[in-house]
Amino acid sequence: MKSNRIQWCFFLLICAVGLPGEVLRLPRLFTDHMVVQRGHSVAVWGWAAVGDAVTVRFAEMTAETRADEGGQWRVDFEAQPAGGPHRLAVSAGPHLLEFTDVMVGDVWVCSGQSNMNWTLRKSHKGETEAAAASNRNLRLFRIAGGVAIAGQDDLQSEGWSIATPRPAGDFSAVGYVFGETLQAHLGVPVGLIQVAEGGTSIETWMSFGALEQLKDFAGMAARVARWDLAALTRKSTALEAIWAAELPLLDVGWGGGNPRWADTLAPGAVWTAIDLPQGTKTNQLDDLDGVFWYRRAFVWPADETARFDRLSLGFARGPVKVWLNGSLIADGVGPKTVLQLVVPAALAHSGENRLVVRVVDTVWHGGLRGRPDDYFVGGGGYNLRLSGEWESANGTPAVPARAPAINITQTPGVHFNARIAPLFPAAIRGVIWYQGESNAGRAEQYKSLFPALINDWRARWLQPQMPFLFVQLASYHASPGVEPEQYSHFAELREAQACALSLPATGMAVALDVGEFDIHPRDKRPVGQRLALLARRVAYGETALVSEGPRFAAAEFGANRVTVRFNAVGGGLRTRDNRGPVGAFTIAGEDRVWHWADAAITGPTTVEIWSQQVPAPVAVRHAWLTNAGGANLTGGTGLPAAPFRTDSWQLATADKRFSLPDADGNEDVYK
DSSP states (O other): OHHHHHHHHHHHHHHHHOSTTOSOBOOTTOOTTOEEETTSOEEEEEEOSTTOEEEEEETTEEEEEEOOTTSEEEEEEOOOOSEEEEEEEEEETTEEEEEEEEEEEEEEEEEESHHHHOBTTTSTTHHHHHHTOOEEEEEEEEEOOOOOSSOOSOOOEEEEEEEOHHHHHTSBHHHHHHHHHHHHHHOSOEEEEEEEOTTOOGGGGSOHHHHHTSGGGTTHHHHHTTOOHHHHHHHHHHHHHHHHHHGGGGOTTSGGGSOTTTTOOOOOTTOEEEEESEETTTSTTTTOOEEEEEEEEEEEOTTOSSOOOEEEEEEESSOEEEEETTEEEEEEEOSSEEEEEEOOGGGOOSEEEEEEEEEEEOSTTOEEESOGGGEEEEETTEEEEOOEEEEEEESOSSOOOOOOOOOGGGSTTHHIIIIIGGGTTSOOSEEEEEOOGGGGGGHHHHHHHHHHHHHHHHHHTTOTTOOEEEEOOOOBSSOOOSSOOSOOHHHHHHHHHHHGGGSTTEEEEOOGGGOBSSSSOSOOHHHHHHHHHHHHHHTTOOTTSOOSOOEEEEEEEOSSEEEEEEEOOSSOOEEGGGOSSOOOEEEEOTTOOEEEOEEEEOSSSEEEEEOTTOSSOOEEEESOSSSOTTOOEEOTTSOBOOOEESOOOOOTTTTOOOEEEOTTSOEEEOO
16 A cells, blocks of 8 residues: 555656656746847747646737647747846746846847957956956857757856956957957947857868758768767777887887986087977978977076076976986976976076977977067076077978877867757857968868858758857967968968958958967957947948958059059058068069068058069069068058969969768768
């Protein structure tokens, strides 16, 4: 009898709360403090027990529906004007969910890779800005990591937050500045959805459907759909660990268990000159994996009363050892750790000192990196600069073949499926996008990928004219040398980005002037503000607003000079801060060799370019450099001129295509 009573009670409990998975639930996008898009129908959706009657109340409106055979339900309210706060209540049977402080305003998605993911707290003056954050009409929603082979119906997030110090500091710096600037101008609630991930290529943010329409990716979706992500991750991790453990054992600079190269500056054929800092992708090491050694001597002045007691070397992306005068002073530092070391007093002396660094590099763009100012030895208020000329040697000239591994976070479609697809029922005002660094080696291919992403997102959001604003890649790495680069992947990617401006309702923020040696410029405020300017014109109809810098219009080639005309000059051409000659122009003749050019502003819309090395110019380029920080041409409002080229010569990335190892370790290349 007792058993029967227990079973009866359990039956009644099931009737009350439903079977597991049938309890009333909404996506994690719905929380207190959320913002829904004004001027669009408001979709509210979720899950309940099959057949349950669902009642939804929002902003004095009520809608009713029933959960379908899959337990799904959805209601749509008529468009609402900006305002609030409102209460959203959803009930089904005995269950009730309530969300308060819901605002109606403009919702913007902030997406891309690490420069969009870069937090306000880590940006220039970001701690101060975060501490001052206090805006109830600016709401923030961060989508956490995640990858998926199939489209998901929900996402990972802690929910919506009001812009106060902690959530603001942890939010995208570009997104925050954009939203803060826009909200102050519009005077309506603004909601920002951050969905970005460092190191991701554009195809990871694209749907399989969009990719399948591109010849370079045809047939890929069907193959990837069969993958077991968890199993592949375990396999790749294990193979990588075996390879990484074997690599240091092959170091010829570490013979017989002793670091043979740690205490010598003697000449040797294996040592070559190199300028530091720079990663292995951009120097003579050509992005190799392996063990790399760096060395140099420095002279501590005898007239300095204090010995040096600290050493700074930027950072190494991998395990590192540092020797000073033959003694090991750092072991195991890295990756991405700034090498700021305390120097033992017994090792520091005036006169010549020997410095040797060993880095195990198993990552993209490894080596010794950082900023030139990070390289110094100091003591007693005196710093001796160590950036510049060093010597480098490859300790592993014969690197074992790396086991084919699938980088799950770089698999096409996985971020779209996990983090973009769950958003589509919710209307938004537009997208701001900062991505491209990971596609620079395939810039030509980006010309088809980027428009395909924009069109696909617009179609899936059912907003064919949805504003899509993006950041053109900032300057990066060391300043140009005596001769300009003949090829630049970053310059080619910037051109590919600009091609998307042929689509309606798009806008591009030029960021050449905010770049740094590191790929992550710290000052995100100009970028966010420029995106807000573009939004005012593209999304909000302020057509008279000057929201961009000068753009190339035409070029006239003379006997030994070129006259270039610009549009969107915003009151006339000038140089940044009205100082110095016009920089970052290059010019070429029929031999297609690029030389630095002199340039001068000759009118409100014209610049004249020439070079004594090119008596008969046939092509000119502006800011066609990885680091185009020397580009100082602006319009009257101070916004920088965009890069351009007049030639149509084949670029370095013209034949570069996407490749991805398959589950068996065989590499397929989509051509």
